[in-house]
Amino acid sequence: MRSASITSRLQACQDKQADIDLLRQAIGCDSVTGHEAGFADFLKSTMTHMQLAPGSGDFLPGRPNTWGCRAGAGKGQNLMFVGHTDTVHVRGWTDHWKGRVQEDPFSAPIIDGEIWGRGACDLKGGICAALGALRLLDKADVQLQGDISFAFIGDEESGEPGTGVSAGAKDLVKRIKSGQIAKPDFAIYVEPTKLDVYTAQIGFFIADITITGKSAYFGTPEDGVDALKATHAVLSAIWRHAEVLSQGPKHSFLGASDLLVTEIKGGGYIAVPGECSLSLIRKLRPSEDLNEAVAQFEAAVNSATLEDGIAVKIAYPAGRDHEFGGSPVEIDPSHAAARALSACVKDACGDRGTIGGAPYWSENPFIVNEIGCAAVYCAPGDISVAHTFEERINVEEYLAAIRAFALFIMQYCGTKSETEISTGEMQ
DSSP: OOHHHHHHHHHHHOOHHHHHHHHHHHHTSOOBTTOOHHHHHHHHHHHHHTTOOOEEEEEETTEEEEEEEEOOSSSOOOEEEEEEOOBOOOTTHHHHTTTSTTOSTTSOOEETTEEESTTIIIIIHHHHHHHHHHHHHHHTTOOBSSOEEEEEEOOOOOOSTTOOSOHHHHHHHHHHHHTSSOOOSEEEEOOOOTTOEEEEEOEEEEEEEEEEOBOEETTOGGGSBOHHHHHHHHHHHHHHHHHHHHTSOEETTTEEOEEEEEEEEEOOSSEEOOEEEEEEEEEEOTTOOHHHHHHHHHHHHHTSOOOTTOEEEEEOOOOSSSSSEEOOEEOOTTOHHHHHHHHHHHHHHSSOOOEEEESSOOSHHIIIIIIOOEEEEOOSSOGGGTTSTTOEEEHHHHHHHHHHHHHHHHHHHOBSSTTSOOOOOOO
């Protein structure tokens, strides 16, 4: 059966209203980081109805991951869809949209062909597209040779106190290494990509710097040690380092490494500033080593000329798969499964499916580096509206994602019928 006829068959079988209802129900589950349990229960119930034999377990007390798998009819590859269950906060959302149809961040209204709400694109659209794809194959009576599995994990987002350290991803890695969850042969993490296929992503570290001097009355400044003046020297050194990075090697998808100072605080009332603090984030391109990047950064800070009595302390508060931050990662952009996924998206959408790189950090390093499984990002939705009051997802793009994922599942896992797509050994 040719790809075009399969695409037409899937379009004919798709229950678009049921797919839209699934996503609206998912958005209706408040799952701000730390409170993922309700959405995890919703997903577990959905997977139960889909005969995915779901399991669940807490990665932290009261905060569960959930997963499910359906074994194929014969020899075939294991494809896993992965996504995080938590969203960022909704503080200020209701006030921002007061009196408008978007006022409730969990009501999921449809406005001009887009579904609005917290988590719509980041990333409940991707999760529901993956589940909807298997449901579509069931409706089309397609039987898979390989296994199809799902893992939905919490604690990806940052911003809530004491959370956002990828505790859910770490728990998933443990369960796969122990054999409780089968190791996939290929994984799709459903972060929003506007249905392009990202084989690479940036890495990062966040640094909080505290510069301490000695406060003194403004009339006798000679009794103090000016932390603000020292901060100026440190910032100058940091920005020189940033300039070197910007002029350095460039990744074909993600460009050069860079460094952004994000916050400065310091000074006081008519006195020599005794303490200042600043925060920054450093972008790493794939192939850069986090330890080496930190060492280069600290060398730059230490190159600043400071007067006696100044102390500089650096902390790294955002450890993920690495103690200092999140590692960059990439797979070969010509990887057979990535190319096949790209082709399936193009079949379903026409103008999407470009191979590229993620200008954000998410949890594929756990899958690629710690599990040893090739993985990409691919899902409907625009990352530029994630975390904002404008978060929404285009309905037609979401529905097309379901068909694209269904096509890829057929191709990657293989089908029981010889008239359908065969596996192609994409490893």
